[in-house]
Amino acid sequence: DAGVIQSPRHEVTEMGQEVTLRCKPISGHDYLFWYRQTMMRGLELLIYFNNNVPIDDSGMPEDRFSAKMPNASFSTLKIQPSEPRDSAVYFCASSGDGNSPLHFGNGTRLTVT
């Protein structure tokens, strides 16, 4: 099992640019989560999907953020336009059912200058 795969590992971009983060969950997992980690706010849940359907996006900070899950093996988190305060590590995680622990990817470290 390859685990949760995220790309890219690092992303450096200029303010105003569009950023797309990618995630491949563990095969067979029905839940997919996007988290953001910063020093100031810790780990925050942005959005999660069940069977490719967004269930709760109340953690998405602004309309500049959007997430999609077109199929069971792929999800994207897009920021457009990006701002310096979006700089953080973004983690994707997946789990098998309602009570299974989350398996995290290695994260994408985003720096917006």
Added chain:
Amino acid sequence: AQSVSQHNHHVILSEAASLELGCNYSYGGTVNLFWYVQYPGQHLQLLLKYFSGDPLVKGIKGFEAEFIKSKFSFNLRKPSVQWSDTAEYFCAVSGSGSARQLTFGSGTQLTVLP
């Protein structure tokens, strides 16, 4: 709304010392409780979990945690730490059943001196 408090932001210990990291939660129902560890530059990994049953839970790498319902606590312990335990430790809570959102504590950075 559920919340998690980790009282120690940074703990520094010498090798072989005993460890206890505090975690208190607030939630108005049956909970699932977790401890995750994040080694420097790596992703979060599950240390142990509590869903039901024996409140003393044993996890990987010699860690254990005790669920004390009356105190809303789920403290993490290890009798003798090693330098390789240097990492950040996160306590997390979710409602049992259909509530899948994990709420994480702010984390405790553990530094073990050789």
